[in-house]
Amino acid sequence: MPVLVMKFGGTSVANLDRIRRAAKRVGVEVAKGYDVIVIVSAMSGKTNELVGWVEETSPLFDAREYDAVVSSGENVTAGLMALTLQEMDVPARSWQGWQVPLKTTSAHSAARIVEIPTENISQKFAEGMRVAVVAGFQGISPEGRITTLGRGGSDTTAVAFAAAFGAERCDIYTDVDGVYTTDPRICDKARKLDKIAFEEMLELASLGAKVLQTRSVELAMRYGVKLRVLSSFEEQSDKAGTLVCAEEDIMESNVVNGVAYSRDEAKLTLLSVADRPGIAATIFTALSEAGVNVDMIVQNISEEGRTDMTFSCPTNEVARAEAALDRIKQDGHLNYAELVADTDVAKVSVVGIGMRSQSGVAAKMFKVLSDEGINIKVITTSEIKISVLIDRKYMELAVQSLHDAFELDKAA
Amino acid sequence: MPVLVMKFGGTSVANLDRIRRAAKRVGVEVAKGYDVIVIVSAMSGKTNELVGWVEETSPLFDAREYDAVVSSGENVTAGLMALTLQEMDVPARSWQGWQVPLKTTSAHSAARIVEIPTENISQKFAEGMRVAVVAGFQGISPEGRITTLGRGGSDTTAVAFAAAFGAERCDIYTDVDGVYTTDPRICDKARKLDKIAFEEMLELASLGAKVLQTRSVELAMRYGVKLRVLSSFEEQSDKAGTLVCAEEDIMESNVVNGVAYSRDEAKLTLLSVADRPGIAATIFTALSEAGVNVDMIVQNISEEGRTDMTFSCPTNEVARAEAALDRIKQDGHLNYAELVADTDVAKVSVVGIGMRSQSGVAAKMFKVLSDEGINIKVITTSEIKISVLIDRKYMELAVQSLHDAFELDKAA
Numbered sequence: 001m002p003v004l005v006m007k008f009g010g011t012s013v014a015n016l017d018r019i020r021r022a023a024k025r026v027g028v029e030v031a032k033g034y035d036v037i038v039i040v041s042a043m044s045g046k047t048n049e050l051v052g053w054v055e056e057t058s059p060l061f062d063a064r065e066y067d068a069v070v071s072s073g074e075n076v077t078a079g080l081m082a083l084t085l086q087e088m089d090v091p092a093r094s095w096q097g098w099q100v101p102l103k104t105t106s107a108h109s110a111a112r113i114v115e116i117p118t119e120n121i122s123q124k125f126a127e128g129m130r131v132a133v134v135a136g137f138q139g140i141s142p143e144g145r146i147t148t149l150g151r152g153g154s155d156t157t158a159v160a161f162a163a164a165f166g167a168e169r170c171d172i173y174t175d176v177d178g179v180y181t182t183d184p185r186i187c188d189k190a191r192k193l194d195k196i197a198f199e200e201m202l203e204l205a206s207l208g209a210k211v212l213q214t215r216s217v218e219l220a221m222r223y224g225v226k227l228r229v230l231s232s233f234e235e236q237s238d239k240a241g242t243l244v245c246a247e248e249d250i251m252e253s254n255v256v257n258g259v260a261y262s263r264d265e266a267k268l269t270l271l272s273v274a275d276r277p278g279i280a281a282t283i284f285t286a287l288s289e290a291g292v293n294v295d296m297i298v299q300n301i302s303e304e305g306r307t308d309m310t311f312s313c314p315t316n317e318v319a320r321a322e323a324a325l326d327r328i329k330q331d332g333h334l335n336y337a338e339l340v341a342d343t344d345v346a347k348v349s350v351v352g353i354g355m356r357s358q359s360g361v362a363a364k365m366f367k368v369l370s371d372e373g374i375n376i377k378v379i380t381t382s383e384i385k386i387s388v389l390i391d392r393k394y395m396e397l398a399v400q401s402l403h404d405a406f407e408l409d410k411a412a
Numbered sequence: 413m414p415v416l417v418m419k420f421g422g423t424s425v426a427n428l429d430r431i432r433r434a435a436k437r438v439g440v441e442v443a444k445g446y447d448v449i450v451i452v453s454a455m456s457g458k459t460n461e462l463v464g465w466v467e468e469t470s471p472l473f474d475a476r477e478y479d480a481v482v483s484s485g486e487n488v489t490a491g492l493m494a495l496t497l498q499e500m501d502v503p504a505r506s507w508q509g510w511q512v513p514l515k516t517t518s519a520h521s522a523a524r525i526v527e528i529p530t531e532n533i534s535q536k537f538a539e540g541m542r543v544a545v546v547a548g549f550q551g552i553s554p555e556g557r558i559t560t561l562g563r564g565g566s567d568t569t570a571v572a573f574a575a576a577f578g579a580e581r582c583d584i585y586t587d588v589d590g591v592y593t594t595d596p597r598i599c600d601k602a603r604k605l606d607k608i609a610f611e612e613m614l615e616l617a618s619l620g621a622k623v624l625q626t627r628s629v630e631l632a633m634r635y636g637v638k639l640r641v642l643s644s645f646e647e648q649s650d651k652a653g654t655l656v657c658a659e660e661d662i663m664e665s666n667v668v669n670g671v672a673y674s675r676d677e678a679k680l681t682l683l684s685v686a687d688r689p690g691i692a693a694t695i696f697t698a699l700s701e702a703g704v705n706v707d708m709i710v711q712n713i714s715e716e717g718r719t720d721m722t723f724s725c726p727t728n729e730v731a732r733a734e735a736a737l738d739r740i741k742q743d744g745h746l747n748y749a750e751l752v753a754d755t756d757v758a759k760v761s762v763v764g765i766g767m768r769s770q771s772g773v774a775a776k777m778f779k780v781l782s783d784e785g786i787n788i789k790v791i792t793t794s795e796i797k798i799s800v801l802i803d804r805k806y807m808e809l810a811v812q813s814l815h816d817a818f819e820l821d822k823a824a
Binding site: 068076079082083087094096 | 481491511556557558
């Protein structure tokens with residue numbers, strides 16, 4: 001029988017009622033003839049409680065014990081989901097990570113999946129079991145200890161199972177009903193997309209659209225797993241949600257498919273840096289070692305051997321960046337006049353695979369912003385994305401104007 | 413290095429503060445030179461929460477899923493305890509049942525321990541680890557599924573580990589500071605015993621003194637494991653608590669060492685039963701099949717082919733007993749005039765291994781009760797115990813009078 005993977009996040013299994021609702025959806029797919037692998041998260045709030053206990057006990061905790069404690073939340077949901085399905089007369093049982101066994105690296109709290117043997121579960125399917133409920137987010141290390149996959153680990157678990165079992169699709173049930181052209185909270189014309197390409201989803205995810213974890217989308221792209229994002233709180237048809245799939249599975253697409261934003265950006269400029277070979281490496285090595293996540297980088301042309309260097313990073317990393325740069329200045333590795341930090345900025349981006357074959361998107365974007373009187377502070381581009389840094393107070397306006405200008409409220 | 417097993421119950425690990433306090437006690441034993449195996453329960457309340465969820469989800473639950481869910485509480489405590497010890501610079505790590513592996517039968521929710529291989533943990537001790545923190549109450553079945561050992565399973569886990577590792581002693585930390593001659597809440601002269609024999613402890617446990625589970629005492633007796641019961645809420649010396657040990661380890665003992673009681677008793681009498689061979693078997697087979705836990709049984713002498721049959725059982729099983737007896741009467745398997753239930757009774761017992769070699773204990777007991785004007789309704793005796801059923805309103809008076817008469821407030 002064809003296999004379907006269904007993943008339910010923490011809010012979708014927050015209590016027994018919601019677990020029952022999720023189980024009903026699983027029952028619908030079983031009735032259609034699928035053998036279903038269900039991946040569950042911990043009931044919402046549980047993982048945070050466990051993490052809190054670990055951190056209070058031991059600020060610099062042993063990650064192996066952290067994993068042993070934190071993984072327990074998913075085990076509870078897996079058992080309860082299996083029991084709920086059994087109550088509905090659906091043959092089901094639970095698996096904890098080590099029972100599959102889902103083999104991972106030894107990088108505790110951030111382990112990577114090495115292998116998912118399918119024999120155990122496939123044999124049970126052959127014997128008439130219809131649903132394997134698997135505790136997400138966890139696995140077992142070569143040393144036989146419990147590992148966790150880090151943030152978004154349950155999405156990643158789901159995609160990995162879909163790849164291992166050659167599943168027809170991997171449905172991610174969450175608290176939103178799909179991927180939107182932009183955030184409906186700041187643009188009421190936002191439209192749910194029926195389909196989106198992996199590459200676009202990756203750009204949107206990394207730009208702060210928190211529907212899917214980057215890592216799970218990467219994995220789905222690598223193994224060609226069709227991912228569907230849909231709400232566990234609404235009645236579903238077969239066309240519900242958003243399908244994240246390969247470019248070739250999308251017949252027609254707008255040039256721009258999404259407008260993303262990030263409020264949490266700061267712009268830092270090093271004024272009058274002595275411009276000599278290797279200076280950029282010096283700066284960004286120091287920032288990387290200080291744990292600063294640099295996003296955009298712009299270097300102005302050099303005049304009389306000096307240049308200005310601008311970069312952006314998350315607002316809460318500004319102090320760390322300033323300290324790191326000051327240190328290399330004191331040490332004599334870097335010579336600059338001043339470091340100016342602007343924490344009142346936001347990043348706005350347009351994303352679309354159509355950009356690859358169509359020119360003029362950047363020009364149009366800049367004109368739209370200019371017409372609204374919005375000054376662009378930094379620009380970066382990739383093959384399918386253009387991002388600009390602007391004053392934060394114009395963020396909503398920029399998103400709405402771009403959404404209008406690229407006609408994102410209309411399907412292709 | 414000699415091995416010590418220390419077990420902490422739910423109230424002793426109820427929150428991070430208490431886990432820290434428990435860890436300090438473990439640290440003291442490590443400093444004395446012991447390699448310590450710590451057995452932990454779930455934080456108090458957690459197991460009940462999990463059981464509640466399972467029962468609400470599925471009244472006739474699959475015990476395999478019940479075990480998978482309910483065992484998670486102990487895993488959390490084990491990890492937190494290991495982290496706490498590490499913070500105190502004591503080399504420690506946690507083990508879940510399947511990691512040991514603690515092998516059990518497949519009787520889910522009431523599994524019995526089959527084997528505890530010592531290699532894994534012994535090797536870590538050899539490498540310098542000082543404390544193995546083991547999640548109590550759980551194991552793994554031959555099919556690779558998680559099992560639990562049923563009520564009191566963590567005490568049993570502790571004793572089994574002590575037996576497997578040849579531990580010098582098994583310390584059970586709980587919320588009372590030892591075993592008393594009787595319940596201090598109803599007799600203010602109650603005295604803590606320094607030592608008590610396994611056999612006496614078994615009688616007291618089965619009589620409702622809830623300090624230790626019967627099963628763990630049986631196991632300790634079989635393998636000669638010295639058990640110590642002590643409080644995790646008081647400062648401890650080496651003489652703290654009560655040592656439960658073999659008779660030969662106790663030099664001097666009172667004839668009677670404890671007065672136990674049980675409020676939760678009912679007396680049922682079948683009046684004028686047709687007395688023929690096999691009638692007792694008919695009655696008690698029917699009661700056993702109905703799940704009634706019959707305790708005392710008394711049959712009066714037969715007159716003119718009819719007799720009266722009296723037995724006791726827990727109060728909440730009276731309705732079930734009545735239904736079962738009515739059924740076999742209707743079916744024609746049993747002929748009796750009337751069934752009289754008296755739910756206003758209590759059981760009071762005196763226990764002591766000294767009774768084996770000293771006569772007159774029963775006579776003294778009956779005289780004490782008679783002097784207080786307390787009527788005895790049923791009597792049963794074993795080698796080291798005499799139990800009587802009396803009106804419940806006299807229960808406290810009976811306990812206090814017997815405690816005085818046998819001078820239990822004075823050590824041997």
